[in-house]
Structure formats: C-alpha cells, structure tokens
Amino acid sequence: MTNEVQLQRMTWPEIEAALASGKRTAVIVAASSEQHGPHLPEATDELIGEALGIRLAQKLGDALVAPVIRPGCSDHHMAFPGTITITPQQLMEVLDAYVASLSKHGFQRFIVFSSHGGNFPVLAEWQRRGIPDNVHVVTDLDGFAGTMLKALRPFGRNDTTIPHGDASETGEMLHVHPELVKMDRAAKGFEGEIGLPALQQSGLRAVTANGVLGDPVGATAEMGESVMNALVDYLSQTVGRPATT
Numbered sequence: 001m002t003n004e005v006q007l008q009r010m011t012w013p014e015i016e017a018a019l020a021s022g023k024r025t026a027v028i029v030a031a032s033s034e035q036h037g038p039h040l041p042e043a044t045d046e047l048i049g050e051a052l053g054i055r056l057a058q059k060l061g062d063a064l065v066a067p068v069i070r071p072g073c074s075d076h077h078m079a080f081p082g083t084i085t086i087t088p089q090q091l092m093e094v095l096d097a098y099v100a101s102l103s104k105h106g107f108q109r110f111i112v113f114s115s116h117g118g119n120f121p122v123l124a125e126w127q128r129r130g131i132p133d134n135v136h137v138v139t140d141l142d143g144f145a146g147t148m149l150k151a152l153r154p155f156g157r158n159d160t161t162i163p164h165g166d167a168s169e170t171g172e173m174l175h176v177h178p179e180l181v182k183m184d185r186a187a188k189g190f191e192g193e194i195g196l197p198a199l200q201q202s203g204l205r206a207v208t209a210n211g212v213l214g215d216p217v218g219a220t221a222e223m224g225e226s227v228m229n230a231l232v233d234y235l236s237q238t239v240g241r242p243a244t245t
Contacts, residue, residue, distance in 0.1 A: 005057040006050075008067045015105070018064060024108040025063035028098050029053045030091065030123065032072035032116035035080035035204075037165030037212040039185040040173055042082050046070045048169065048228075049115030051176045055232045056111070063111070066102065069094055072119045079205035088122040095126055099135060111239045113138035117145065117162060117196055136239035141196060143234065151230035155223050159214045161191055162199070166214025171224030178221065186216040 002014050007026075010018070029049035036044040050068050057063035071084040073091055099110055112135060114120055120141040127137045138144065141162075148168040149159050157167055166189070173181050189212025204211060 005054055006065050019106045023062050023064050025060060026102045026107040026110050027053045027057050027063050027065045028110060028112045029068045030072055030114040030119045031068050031070040032074045033070050034074040034077040034083040035211045037210055039182045040165055041180045044169060044173055045116040047177050048172045052115060052231055056235050059232055059236050066098055072116045073122050074118055076200045076203050079203050080211050091122050092126045108134060110135040113235055117141055138238055147230050147234040148227050151227040152223060161213050164213035165211060165216055167216050167219040167223060168227045170216035170219035172227055174219060174221040175224030188215040188217060189213050
C-alpha cells in the first residue's frame with residue numbers, strides 16, 4: 001500500500017487498493033486562480049488548498065484528496081491581470097461532477113471546503129439546492145478566516161480584516177512553497193473592516209490598490225505552519241466524522 005493520498009499522483013490500481021482498504025472519504029477543495037498581491041503567485045489558493053487537503057486526509061486516516069478545483073469564483077479580482085473566474089453555476093456543476101464520478105468508484109463520504117473566500121457563498125448555495133447526506137460542506141467563511149487570524153495572535157499579530165495575501169496566507173506559502181514568495185515585494189494592503197459582499201460589489205481594486213487585505217510584512221513560515229495546523233483542526237472538527245463502511 002502506498003502512503004500517497006492525492007488521487008492525481010496515484011495509479012488506478014493504487015486507488016482501487018486504497019478503496020478496498022477502507023479509504024472511502026474524498027476530500028474536495030475548491031480554490032481559485034487569482035491575484036494575491038505583488039508578492040504571491042496566482043496559484044496561492046490552489047497550493048494552500050492542496051496542502052490543507054493532504055494534511056486533512058492524513059489526519060482523518062480514511063481519506064484521499066481529489067484534484068484541487070480551479071479556477072473559482074473570482075469576479076471581484078478581475079481588475080488585476082491574470083485572474084481567471086468562473087460562474088457560481090459552473091462551480092456547482094463541477095462539484096456535482098466530482099461527487100458523481102467518485103461515488104461510482106466506491107467513495108462513500110465527501111468533505112468539501114474552499115481555500116478561496118469567494119467560493120464560500122457558492123458552497124452555501126450548492127448545499128441549499130440539495131446535496132446527498134454523505135456530502136459535508138464547510139460554508140462558514142467567518143469561522144475559516146477567524147481560525148486563520150486567531151492562529152497569528154501568538155506571534156503578536158492582531159489582524160481583523162478578511163485575510164488575502166496577508167501574514168496568514170503569506171506565512172502558509174512560506175511554509176509550503178517558499179520558492180514562490182517574493183518577500184521583498186510584500187506590502188501592507190487594506191486593513192479596515194469590510195465584508196465579502198462589499199468586496200464582491202465594489203471589486204478588490206477599489207478597496208486595495210495592491211490587492212492585499214491585511215499586512216504580509218514580517219510573515220514567517222512558522223506563522224504559516226501554525227495557521228495550517230489550526231485550519232486542519234478546524235476542518236476535522238467541523239466535518240471529520242469517520243466514513244460509514
């Protein structure tokens with residue numbers, strides 16, 4: 001048996017063997033392809049989401065991770081070059097396809113979360129439209145983002161705005177992909193109080209000229225590890241019940 005948990009890195013016989021051994025939970029991450037300020041790559045949400053999915057699957061013990069979904073719903077980032085966005089309906093259709101496909105292979109339980117804030121309302125709408133009982137969706141953006149910010153407090157950070165390209169995400173990227181972080185370009189962004197609906201209505205560039213919400217200056221890999229550990233604990237506590245076999 002392989003210790004690999006990412007479907008895209010496994011062969012079909014390895015997946016078949018994993019299913020036979022009881023790994024019947026699929027972790028599905030909805031991410032994005034969008035700007036994250038002048039210091040982080042467009043793939044930030046994808047790479048962070050992938051790392052969280054892997055850690056969550058390892059913590060649960062009975063799970064494998066589906067390929068990360070991207071792009072996501074990022075219309076409010078479109079004023080920044082390179083961002084790619086899809087509609088809420090398209091994201092929901094992709095989620096339906098993931099669950100339908102993986103169900104046919106024997107997966108019995110699905111954990112769906114987003115590493116991109118703009119997908120959270122879509123996940124909530126998808127849940128409201130009616131999904132199978134064995135699909136568990138994380139829809140609480142405040143809880144997810146709050147977990148990130150709380151994990152920074154032991155480091156003397158008291159950020160309160162929605163995190164985007166901030167110390168939490170920058171720290172996470174320094175922890176998992178430091179080669180992609182340009183800390184010499186990191187700069188403070190908008191630090192006031194604003195909610196996702198207002199950001200979606202105005203667009204991010206009307207609020208923050210550099211695309212950052214919060215302050216990434218001084219972020220460290222240690223901060224990022226703390227944030228990721230806190231998020232994995234939060235996710236496992238929210239939807240981490242064992243699968244029925």
